[in-house]
Amino acid sequence: MNVDVFLRSIHLDDRACKAIVLDGWKDEVKIQMNAVSRIRSGTWNYSEDILDGFLVFEGVDHVSFDPPGRIPNDEIGAIEFLGYDSDRFTVVVDIGSGYELGNYVNVKTTIRAKAVAIEKPGEEDARIRE
Numbered sequence: 001m002n003v004d005v006f007l008r009s010i011h012l013d014d015r016a017c018k019a020i021v022l023d024g025w026k027d028e029v030k031i032q033m034n035a036v037s038r039i040r041s042g043t044w045n046y047s048e049d050i051l052d053g054f055l056v057f058e059g060v061d062h063v064s065f066d067p068p069g070r071i072p073n074d075e076i077g078a079i080e081f082l083g084y085d086s087d088r089f090t091v092v093v094d095i096g097s098g099y100e101l102g103n104y105v106n107v108k109t110t111i112r113a114k115a116v117a118i119e120k121p122g123e124e125d126a127r128i129r130e
Contacts, residue, residue, distance in 0.1 A: 011037035059114025
């Protein structure tokens with residue numbers, strides 16, 4: 001499946017970032033969400049929701065956070081596909097960062113990777129790629 005089409009199938013309303021795992025040995029960035037939901041064929045099938053699931057970027061050679069220093073820990077606003085450069089694509093994931101009342105910012109998380117998948121907690125070997 002085309003990366004852009006795959007990412008557009010991820011339902012983001014009321015979804016929040018629970019954790020971001022940077023795995024340098026595997027060249028992966030995993031964004032854990034309170035639920036990973038898909039909209040396929042124009043409909044949202046609740047039975048496909050993966051509680052505490054991960055959006056996994058594989059073959060990562062770049063990740064950055066803007067502004068730096070803030071930990072993304074709230075709503076996921078958007079995933080913007082920027083396109084391909086050679087064998088990798090770049091996305092910007094807009095994730096809220098809230099700590100104290102009135103101190104909320106959006107953190108633009110830029111990731112350059114070779115592939116993307118969805119992972120159920122504890123099922124790393126059975127990633128969903130379509």
